[in-house]
Amino acid sequence: MSARDVELETAREFARHAVLNALAAAVQAVGDLDRVRIVQMLVFVAGTPDFGEQSNVANPASELLIEVLGENGRHARTAIGVAGLPLNTPVEIQVICTAV
Template structure:
């Protein structure tokens, strides 16, 4: 884990890293962005949208290279944080439990974990020890909107 200035808030850390929480979209889909059960929050899969657009599309091993996919993973993780902050009443209250990273990839691509590592590292830098999590990274045939990455998360209110 990277060193963090003493007393630095999670929001300040996020800003220092060059990111801001995205605006939360109004629920147009037929599901909710999260479901809270007591202190546990289940966050629906988030794509790496930036201002309503996907910065990369397609499959790893064919259309998208690892650096592009790693940035997409960080962006999807940022979108997860936006939902989590909304559900928990702020980033300071979010503690990650488990992350599931879906990577659209060709059958011969085997570096899904390298892509997911970018999201894990980002979350640890932002949340510190509250960003520690169990994780699964799996390759899939396709994702919504031809996104290369989708991230689903379970977290708690710390």
């Protein structure tokens, strides 16, 4: 399956799943969910040159961080469209966080 073959709603679910994985890694690093504060999130979305919904794909991930962490989940965000990602994944997320 190519990343370009994924429907918008499916890509949004992939973004939620990717940010959950990033959040789990952050918790493992600092030891407790209450100590995690998200500073920035960078979302890469694979798609065709005419696809312009990168922010729409990233929104569920941002919303989830705020839902789970409250004010500590508010973050700066960049969503970028790319031609492809490793292993043909449709979404990749990088999160920069700090311990509080």
